Amino acid sequence: MELNHETLLDIHRRMVRIRTFETEAGKLAEAGKIPGALHLYVGQEAIASGIMAHLSNEDWITSTHRGHGHLIAKGGEFGKMFAELFGRATGYCKGKGGSMHISNMELGMLGANGIVGAGPPIAVGAAFSIKYRNNKNVAVTFFGDGASNEGSFHEAANMAALYKLPMLFVCENNGYGEYTPQANHQAIVDVADRAAGYGMPGVVVDGMDAVAVYEAADAAIERAKAGDGPSLLECKTYRFFDHVGVRGMGLSYRTDEELAEWQKRDPIHMFESRLAELDVLSKDDAVKIHEDVLAEVQAGIEFAESSPMPDPATLLEDVYA
Amino acid sequence: MADERELTYIGAVAEASRTVLLEQENAFIAGEDVAGAGGVFGSYRGILDEFGDQRIVDTPISEEGIIGLGVGAAATGLRPIVDIMFMDFMGECMDEIANQMAKMRYMFGGSASLPITVITMSGGGINMAAQHSQSLEAWICHLPGLKVVAPSTAYDVKGLIISASRDDNPVFVVLNKLSLRNRGHVPEESYTVPLGEANVVREGSDVSIVTYSRMVGESMTAADTLSENGIEAEVLDLRSLQPMDTEAIVESVKKTQRVVVVHEAVRFGGLGGEIAAQIQEDAFDYLDAPVARVGAPFSPVPFSPVLEQAYIPNAGRIVTEVNELLNAA
Numbered sequence: 001m002e003l004n005h006e007t008l009l010d011i012h013r014r015m016v017r018i019r020t021f022e023t024e025a026g027k028l029a030e031a032g033k034i035p036g037a038l039h040l041y042v043g044q045e046a047i048a049s050g051i052m053a054h055l056s057n058e059d060w061i062t063s064t065h066r067g068h069g070h071l072i073a074k075g076g077e078f079g080k081m082f083a084e085l086f087g088r089a090t091g092y093c094k095g096k097g098g099s100m101h102i103s104n105m106e107l108g109m110l111g112a113n114g115i116v117g118a119g120p121p122i123a124v125g126a127a128f129s130i131k132y133r134n135n136k137n138v139a140v141t142f143f144g145d146g147a148s149n150e151g152s153f154h155e156a157a158n159m160a161a162l163y164k165l166p167m168l169f170v171c172e173n174n175g176y177g178e179y180t181p182q183a184n185h186q187a188i189v190d191v192a193d194r195a196a197g198y199g200m201p202g203v204v205v206d207g208m209d210a211v212a213v214y215e216a217a218d219a220a221i222e223r224a225k226a227g228d229g230p231s232l233l234e235c236k237t238y239r240f241f242d243h244v245g246v247r248g249m250g251l252s253y254r255t256d257e258e259l260a261e262w263q264k265r266d267p268i269h270m271f272e273s274r275l276a277e278l279d280v281l282s283k284d285d286a287v288k289i290h291e292d293v294l295a296e297v298q299a300g301i302e303f304a305e306s307s308p309m310p311d312p313a314t315l316l317e318d319v320y321a
Numbered sequence: 322m323a324d325e326r327e328l329t330y331i332g333a334v335a336e337a338s339r340t341v342l343l344e345q346e347n348a349f350i351a352g353e354d355v356a357g358a359g360g361v362f363g364s365y366r367g368i369l370d371e372f373g374d375q376r377i378v379d380t381p382i383s384e385e386g387i388i389g390l391g392v393g394a395a396a397t398g399l400r401p402i403v404d405i406m407f408m409d410f411m412g413e414c415m416d417e418i419a420n421q422m423a424k425m426r427y428m429f430g431g432s433a434s435l436p437i438t439v440i441t442m443s444g445g446g447i448n449m450a451a452q453h454s455q456s457l458e459a460w461i462c463h464l465p466g467l468k469v470v471a472p473s474t475a476y477d478v479k480g481l482i483i484s485a486s487r488d489d490n491p492v493f494v495v496l497n498k499l500s501l502r503n504r505g506h507v508p509e510e511s512y513t514v515p516l517g518e519a520n521v522v523r524e525g526s527d528v529s530i531v532t533y534s535r536m537v538g539e540s541m542t543a544a545d546t547l548s549e550n551g552i553e554a555e556v557l558d559l560r561s562l563q564p565m566d567t568e569a570i571v572e573s574v575k576k577t578q579r580v581v582v583v584h585e586a587v588r589f590g591g592l593g594g595e596i597a598a599q600i601q602e603d604a605f606d607y608l609d610a611p612v613a614r615v616g617a618p619f620s621p622v623p624f625s626p627v628l629e630q631a632y633i634p635n636a637g638r639i640v641t642e643v644n645e646l647l648n649a650a
Contacts, residue, residue, distance in 0.1 A: 060397060094430035101428035110396060111429060115420050121386050122421060125393020125401075132349065132375065132399060139393070152416070155386030162381065318431030319465050321489035 001215045005280045007053060011210045012275060013289060014049035015268050018042075018069040020293045021078060024301065025068065025085060026246040034085050038099050041069030043240035046267035047172050048073035050213025051140060054221055060108045060126035060139040062119030064172075065100050066239075067112025070142055074107045078300025088307035095310040096318065116177075117150025119143055120169065124156045127165035127230075138224045140168040146177025148191045157198040157232070164229035168220050169195075171234040172207065178243055179253040195232035207235030208267040211274070238262035328507040330500045333475040334364040334440065337482035338402065340511045341438075342372050345400050348486060351378040351390055352404025352440075361406060362501055364440065384410050388417035388439070395435040396425065400486060405441040408495060409455050422491045423466035438485040439493045443471070444535055444585055445633050446499040451621035454629075456534075456586035458495050462563040462595075468492040468516055469563040473537035475505035477560055480514030488516060495562075497535040519566035521573070525555035528643050529573040531596055532583040533559040536634060540583055543639035554643065562592060570596065571604045578609040581642050585634060588616030613646045615639055 022040045029038045041048070044066070052073035055061070063070040071081065076092070084091025084102050091097075092104050103111035110126060113119050123141035130137045147153055148171055160167045171192070177185045188194070195202025201223070205216045213235055220231035240263060242248025275281040281289075328336060341348050350356075350365060356379040359366035368377045380387050384405060391403040405411065411418060418439075426433050445454035462469050468490055472478045478496065485492035522537060523544050530540040537558045544554040557573050559565060574580055580600060582593040597612035615634045623629050 060393075062393075092430065093428060093432070096430045097428040103429045103432070105396070105429065105432045110393070110433075111425065113421075115416055118389075118416055118421055121389020121417055122393040122396070124386060125390040125395070126397045127393075128390055129394045129397035129399050132347075132394070152385050152389065155381070155383035156389060158381055159383060159386045159390065163378075318427045318429075320468075321426060321431075321434045321436075 001218065003211060003214065007214070008275060008278070008280050011049045011053050011214060012271060012281065014052060014073045015045040015210060015271065016289055016293050018045045018048060018072045019268055020290065020297050021072055021081070022068060024297050025082070026241060028301070029245050030247070035087055036098050037244050038085070039066040039244055040241045040246065041066050043262065043267070044172055044174060044207065044237045045069060046210035046213050046271070047170065047207050047235045047237060048142070050210040051168070051170055051217045053214055054217050055108070055138070055140065057106060057108050058135065059137045060110055060123065060130070062110045062123040062126070062141045063112045064119065064142055064144060064147070065112060065114055065116070067102055068099070071102055071104065071107070071109050071112070074109050076104060076107065076109070078297050079303035082300045082304035083307045086304045086307070087309065088304055089310040090303070090307040094314065094318070117143060117147035117152040120153050120156030123167060124159050124165060127160060127167040128163065130166055131163070136225055138166045138168060138221055140170055142170050142172060144177065145171060145173040145175065145182050145191055146185060148194060149177070149186055157194070157200070160230040161198040161200045164227060166224040167230040168217065168224060169230060169232040171232065172237055173234055174237045174239045176239070176243065176254070179251055181253070190234060192232055192234035200230050200232060202232040202234065205233050205235045207237030208265045208270060210267060210271050325506040326509060327504045328475050330475045330478055330496070330503045330505070331363050333478035333507050334482065334496065335366050335368070336507065337479040338365055338368055339371065340483055341402065341486040342368065342376055344511065345486065347398065348400040348402060349376045349378065350402045350404065351380050352387060353380055353382055353406055355379060355404050360404065362442065364404070384413035385417050388414040388422060391437045391439070392417060392422050392425065392435060395437045396433045400436045402438045402440060402486065405439060407453050408441040408443045408457050409452050411457060411460065418461065419464050423464040427466060434489045435491050436489045437491040438482065439491065440482070441493065441495055442498050443495050444497040444499055445622045445629055448624060448626055448629060450624035454622035456584065458562055459586060459591050461493050462592060466491065467563060468561070469495060470516060470561045471495040471497070471534040472560060473500070473534055473558050475503065475507045477514050479507050480512050481516070481560065483511060484513040484516050487513070492516065495534065500535050500538070514560065517561045517564040517566055519569035520558045520560055521555065521569070522558045523554065523556040525553035525577065527553045527577060528579040528581060528646065529555045529557060529577045530581050530583055530639065530643070531557045531559065531570055531573070533562060534585065536583045536585055539634065539636045540639055542636035543643065546636065546640050547643055552643065552647065567599050567603065570600060574600055574604040575607045578607055579646055581613045581615060581639065581646060583615040583634060583639055586616055587619055588614055589619050591616050610646050610649055613642050615642050
């Protein structure tokens with residue numbers, strides 16, 4: 001599949017946006033400036049970017065507790081995102097959701113989710129909605145290897161296949177269900193194998209390779225839009241930061257060597273080398289993009305820090321319509 | 322009024338469903354055995370033939386998937402009616418109910434609306450034992466973001482389902498199995514019974530019986546018996562449990578000064594405790610006696626008809642409770 005330069009640069013920019021946002025958010029969290037817990041997406045950027053490069057605001061996604069990357073790749077603005085992480089009134093959820101529930105309906109982002117595995121059934125509903133209206137869109141549910149052990153995933157997979165819904169199940173297999181390695185939480189190596197049990201294709205994808213993700217998504221989306229039903233893409237990846245925060249809880253559940261091995265396959269570094277080889281983006285131009293995005297992130301942080309806290313009088317607003 | 326049009330309680334569900342599908346092009350029904358079979362209780366008889374399989378959808382036995390389907394479809398602009406055959410099965414889908422459906426709008430800062438109607442069945446009395454007979458409305462009334470109604474008559478079934486379908490919030494319509502064949506007046510045309518409004522079904526001056534669902538009928542029978550002995554009970558059918566018409570409860574208490582709260586659900590942790598607390602907060606000075614409660618004992622619903630009869634509150638128990646209350650005062 002020939003990718004045009006514009007698409008490659010688009011994917012690159014999405015990845016850099018995620019990496020930069022998450023890195024700075026991690027620093028702020030470690031400095032105690034963000035209340036609550038952050039689950040950061042660093043290391044997994046190729047997946048959200050490769051998928052979202054196909055989607056418009058009319059395509060729906062459900063996300064996970066590690067959801068910032070999905071919202072950024074779907075077009076989230078840094079200022080409103082940081083404002084939400086800071087619990088400000090100007091945040092995407094007016095400070096009522098925070099990191100684990102960050103969402104934006106206008107961008108087609110049905111929320112990060114604090115409950116592992118809760119997203120797939122909701123995405124089934126969004127895909128049902130698309131089909132009900134005969135729209136040519138898709139619903140994509142992101143979930144992890146851990147979530148693939150929840151009953152909700154299995155119910156959703158069965159229903160999506162049964163109804164031939166325009167849907168993608170994107171498993172971000174980062175090798176750990178919270179702190180438990182995959183080998184200790186399921187007896188299979190490839191989550192993609194589970195697709196066969198529901199009568200849908202299951203594909204294993206290198207989740208560190210944005211082009212591989214983009215190409216796999218292309219085929220799955222085409223199938224979904226043709227009315228042939230959902231697919232499962234299992235993207236093998238790794239989280240460079242801890243389960244929560246950057247250094248996390250200091251639990252010893254993985255080795256520095258394992259982390260270093262995966263970091264050799266940093267999805268952004270690999271992609272930039274490829275773009276340089278293809279003469280799409282020089283190393284210097286890449287540096288410039290990182291700098292521009294960093295400036296945008298810093299402006300976002302300033303916006304958030306200078307934003308008002310929610311008025312306590314708004315506490316009971318939005319419980320009901 | 323003998324010439325008034327009558328329907329059964331379950332017939333009113335089918336008529337309300339049909340009305341909703343006719344009125345709202347984005348409404349559809351999904352659940353186990355709802356389409357081909359017309360619902361195991363006959364709730365949706367005839368709907369598939371009239372509206373086709375886009376508007377009424379049989380689902381796998383996957384309650385979490387069903388509620389998730391409703392949440393996702395509602396958030397993206399449809400108006401689902403989802404059927405959870407027995408409310409006991411909420412255990413299978415409580416995450417999608419409690420953490421997703423109830424909270425999504427609030428977590429999203431008000432940007433999402435979830436116009437979902439959940440139709441489900443409560444109550445014992447048909448020997449279905451511990452997992453098909455419960456009255457678990459307290460579970461869902463405890464969740465901010467949800468509305469809950471529990472109609473006692475065919476008229477209210479139709480009017481409340483239509484109201485629920487027009488509301489932009491998730492509304493649980495908790496029906497009652499033993500009431501399915503009860504007949505009552507139901508107008509043919511579309512109409513609504515407002516959410517959050519109780520109904521004084523019998524006026525009285527000596528004691529208020531605050532109740533809902535099938536216990537309304539038992540309370541009316543009890544009131545007739547009490548009346549023979551010169552005690553006039555007022556019977557208040559709450560109809561909506563969340564939001565609850567506290568004002569109507571307080572009004573009745575001011576009139577009678579004595580209250581018995583009656584529900585089929587287990588007494589401990591049931592809505593009776595909440596109602597009693599609201600009364601002492603808002604009408605303490607009017608009370609001549611402590612608020613009394615009639616509910617099921619702290620036990621699973623038993624199977625054997627003899628045991629089940631001993632378990633479920635009935636008119637006789639309500640009469641006894643009222644008499645004790647009046648004698649104590």
